[in-house]
Amino acid sequence: MNKRSGIESKKRIIDAALRLFSEYGYSKASMRMIANAAGISIGGLYLHFKNKDELYLTLMKSKMDDFAGRTMDSVKDIADPAEAINAFMTVTLDYAKKHKGLILLQGRELGFTFGLEMKRKFFKKQRGIIEDIIRCGIRTGIFRKVNVRETAKIIFSVIRGFVLSIVVEPNALFSPEECGSLILNGLLKRDGK
Amino acid sequence: MNKRSGIESKKRIIDAALRLFSEYGYSKASMRMIANAAGISIGGLYLHFKNKDELYLTLMKSKMDDFAGRTMDSVKDIADPAEAINAFMTVTLDYAKKHKGLILLQGRELGFTFGLEMKRKFFKKQRGIIEDIIRCGIRTGIFRKVNVRETAKIIFSVIRGFVLSIVVEPNALFSPEECGSLILNGLLKRDGK
DNA sequence: AGTTCACATGAACAAACGTTCAGGTATAGA
DNA sequence: TCTATACCTGAACGTTTGTTCATGTGAACT
Numbered sequence: 119m120n121k122r123s124g125i126e127s128k129k130r131i132i133d134a135a136l137r138l139f140s141e142y143g144y145s146k147a148s149m150r151m152i153a154n155a156a157g158i159s160i161g162g163l164y165l166h167f168k169n170k171d172e173l174y175l176t177l178m179k180s181k182m183d184d185f186a187g188r189t190m191d192s193v194k195d196i197a198d199p200a201e202a203i204n205a206f207m208t209v210t211l212d213y214a215k216k217h218k219g220l221i222l223l224q225g226r227e228l229g230f231t232f233g234l235e236m237k238r239k240f241f242k243k244q245r246g247i248i249e250d251i252i253r254c255g256i257r258t259g260i261f262r263k264v265n266v267r268e269t270a271k272i273i274f275s276v277i278r279g280f281v282l283s284i285v286v287e288p289n290a291l292f293s294p295e296e297c298g299s300l301i302l303n304g305l306l307k308r309d310g311k
Numbered sequence: 312m313n314k315r316s317g318i319e320s321k322k323r324i325i326d327a328a329l330r331l332f333s334e335y336g337y338s339k340a341s342m343r344m345i346a347n348a349a350g351i352s353i354g355g356l357y358l359h360f361k362n363k364d365e366l367y368l369t370l371m372k373s374k375m376d377d378f379a380g381r382t383m384d385s386v387k388d389i390a391d392p393a394e395a396i397n398a399f400m401t402v403t404l405d406y407a408k409k410h411k412g413l414i415l416l417q418g419r420e421l422g423f424t425f426g427l428e429m430k431r432k433f434f435k436k437q438r439g440i441i442e443d444i445i446r447c448g449i450r451t452g453i454f455r456k457v458n459v460r461e462t463a464k465i466i467f468s469v470i471r472g473f474v475l476s477i478v479v480e481p482n483a484l485f486s487p488e489e490c491g492s493l494i495l496n497g498l499l500k501r502d503g504k
Numbered sequence: 505a506g507t508t509c510a511c512a513t514g515a516a517c518a519a520a521c522g523t524t525c526a527g528g529t530a531t532a533g534a
Numbered sequence: 535t536c537t538a539t540a541c542c543t544g545a546a547c548g549t550t551t552g553t554t555c556a557t558g559t560g561a562a563c564t
Contacts, residue, residue: 275472304497
C-alpha cells in the first residue's frame with residue numbers, strides 16, 4: 119500500500135484524525151491510532167504534520183473556516199431581521215447536527231490553551247453576525263430596543279447550548295423553528311392575543 | 312507529614328483532584344500530580360480510591376448532587392412562574408460562575424463514556440424543574456401555550472450555553488436578568504407598546 | 505509491652521505515549 | 535539504465551502513564 123499521491127494521504131490523515139479526535143478526544147486519540155485509521159505508517163504521518171499539535175490545529179482551522187463561511191452566506195441577503203434570526207439559527211443548528219465530529223472536537227478539550235485564541239475569534243465573528251441582525255431589527259422598528267450585545271450573547275448561548283446537547287443528549291434536541299419562535303415571541307402572553 | 316485522619320486525607324485528595332482535573336482535564340491530570348497537590352504519596356492515593364475512574368466519578372457525583380439540590384431549593388416556593396424562571400436562571404448561572412472548577416470538569420471530556428449516564432440523569436432532572444414551571448405558567452394563563460418539552464429544552468440550552476461560555480469566553484458573559492427578560496418577552500415589539 | 509490496625513510510603517512494572525531516524529521503494533526525468 | 539525525488543516504513547528511544555506491593559509508622563486496645 120505504498121506510493122500514494124501525497125495530498126491524498128494528507129487528506130486521509132485529516133479525515134481519520136477528525137474521526138478519532140472526535141470519538142476519543144485529543145489525549146486519548148494517539149498518533150498510532152490515527153496513522154492506522156488513515157492507512158499510513160507512524161513515520162509517514164510525521165511526514166505530513168510535524169507533530170500532534172499541528173495536526174489538531176490544522177484540522178480545527180480548516181473546519182471552522184468552512185463552518186463560518188456557510189453560516190455567513192446563509193444570512194447575508196435576507197432583508198427581514200426576524201427571518202434572518204430564524205435562518206441563522208436553523209443553518210447553524212443543522213450544520214452542527216450534520217457535523218457532529220467537528221462539534222465534538224471543538225467542544226471537547228475546552229480548556230486547551232493552544233486552540234483557545236482561534237476559537238474565541240470564531241465565536242466573536244459569529245456573534246457579530248447576530249448583532250448586525252438585531253441592530254437592523256431595532257432600526258427598522260421590528261424589534262424591541264434591547265441591549266444588542268447582551269442579546270446577541272444570549273442567542274449565541276442558545277446555539278452553543280444546542281451544540282453541547284448534541285454531544286450529551288442527542289435525542290433531547292429541540293427544533294430550530296420552535297427556538298426561533300421563542301426568541302422572537304417570548305414566553306409571556308401577548309396583550310392582544 | 313504522616314498519620315492523618317483518613318477522612319481528612321480523602322477530602323484533601325478530592326479538593327486537589329477537582330482543581331487539577333479542572334485545570335488540565337482528565338487525561339492530563341496525572342495521579343502523581345493529584346497525589347502531590349494533596350500532600351500524599353501515590354500509593355496513599357490508591358488507598359482511598361481504587362483507581363482514577365473512581366476518583367473522577369466520586370468527584371462528579373458529589374458536586375452534581377450539591378448543584379442539583381441548590382437549584383431545586385431556590386425555586387420550590389416561588390409561586391409566580393415568570394419569577395420562578397428568572398430565579399432558576401439566576402441561581403443556576405450564579406452557581407456556575409462561582410464554581411467554574413466543577414463546570415470545567417463537567418464540560419470537558421464530553422464524550423466520556425463512563426460519566427455520561429450520570430450527567431444525563433442530572434440534566435433530565437434539571438429540565439424537569441423548568442418544565443414544571445412552564446406548565447404552571449400555562450395553566451395559570453400567564454404564559455403562551457408553547458410546547459412545554461421543547462421550550463424547556465431551549466431554556467435549558469441557554470443555561471448550558473452560558474456554562475460553556477464561562478469556559479471559553481469568561482468576559483463575554485451575559486447577565487441572567489437580561490436573559491430572563493428575553494426569554495419572557497421575546498425580541499419582537501409588543502403590539503401595545 | 506505487645507499486638508493490631510488504619511494510614512502512609514515510594515521504588516518498581518508493564519504499557520502506552522509522541523517523536524525520530526536509518527533505511528526502503530516506486531515513479532519521473534536524464 | 536541510472537539518478538533524483540517524493541513518499542513511505544517500523545523498530546527504537548526516552549518519557550510518562552496508571553497501578554501494585556513490600557515495607558514502614560504511629561496510635562489504640564489488650
